[in-house]
Amino acid sequence: MRLPPETEVIAPVTDTDIDRAAALVGGARRLVVLTGAGISTESGIPDFRSPGGLWTRYDPRKLTFDRFCASAETRRLYWEMGNDLFPALRDAHPNTAHRVLAALERRGGLLRIITQNVDGLHQKAGSSPEAMIEIHGTALEVGCLTCGARQDRGPVQARFAAGEHDLRCDCGGLLKPATISFGQAMPERETVQAFADAAAADVFLVVGSSLEVYPAAGLPRAAVESGAALVIVNREPTPYDDDAEAALHGSSGETLGAIAARLGLAITDA
Ligand SMILES: [Zn+2]
Structure with missing residues (x-):
């Protein structure tokens, strides 16, 4: 029986989802990550x-x-x-999700973290400035x-x-x-680099973005069209869920924490 739309439930993240996402993220050689507001709400922003x-x-x-x-x-x-x-x-302090991404960089195989956030929490968690593109400044x-x-x-x-x-x-x-304010041009160098990185990715991981604000929302498209596997971690469904190898609808911190545990990744406190 179909549920009426107003009572539609979002399927919880299962162990199978975590296994699939962990296999993709853990096996990536050129992992590119896009993060949005959802990763920082768990830090109180x-x-x-x-x-x-x-x-x-x-x-x-x-x-x-x-x-x-x-x-x-x-x-x-x-x-x-x-x-x-x-x-x-x-x-503000970084949360588990920021720390897992910093740990993935230390482990190797991470090409870039592109963030829509302006809060600097990735760097506070230990991500290197070289790995970061702050597309909104x-x-x-x-x-x-x-x-x-x-x-x-x-x-x-x-x-x-x-x-x-x-x-x-x-x-x-x-x-x-x-x-970057409303009506202000996107930073050209950063935007060009972000799209080049997306096209170079073998796995493209979205964390906490509803993928509705352009140009960031165009990045997973560029990645998929270049053959990357798409993994999405976001509380709500996104327009790209059908293109994803795994779309996990849960908390950024809990979900990335579970993926890190599957990979045996050591998460250090920032
Ligand atoms: Zn001046």
Whole structure:
């Protein structure tokens, strides 16, 4: 009997699912991983797009890149939002899923971790900067829109809190958190590299992404079209589940923890 849609249940992750995913991930020689908001919600970082998330409290249409450049009032609002957001990101701890991915890099066979997140938790878990592509930038740094100089965000956010409301670089350029804003071009070098890595992957693992936001959502397509096996770990079904060798609908931490246990992978505390 078919269940009516509103009571449709998502099948739990089975031992067979874990075995299949572990065999693929463990056997990969060029593993490429894509991570999204779902891997960091388990570190207490809310999905900005979820109900009650950042973009339901601040109107993203008022915080586009063009407005940021054009309006001192928008910049003030943007940095004010940072007062809310930055301490939570700065103080967050990686969870089991981040640590398993760092362990996979140490073990060998991992080509890249491409993340849609701006929280820096992969690096806190021990992933090397060389293995990372932060396709939406990082909220832990600030960049100058004129000279491109980067610096840690903490001291800049502190300047705002102390009353400096239009933050400028030594060169006079506008300072902006080093994230990709609405209406801002994706970083070209990182995007090109991410698609090249996806095409080079033999196994492409998605963790905690609903695969709905482009261009990141195009990466599993590029991987599958180049012959990679696709493995998806996400609480909810995704549009790519039918293309996947294994689609596991569960918690990122528990599921990756179970895969790591099958592989005998040592997970160290960050
Ligand atoms: Zn500058």
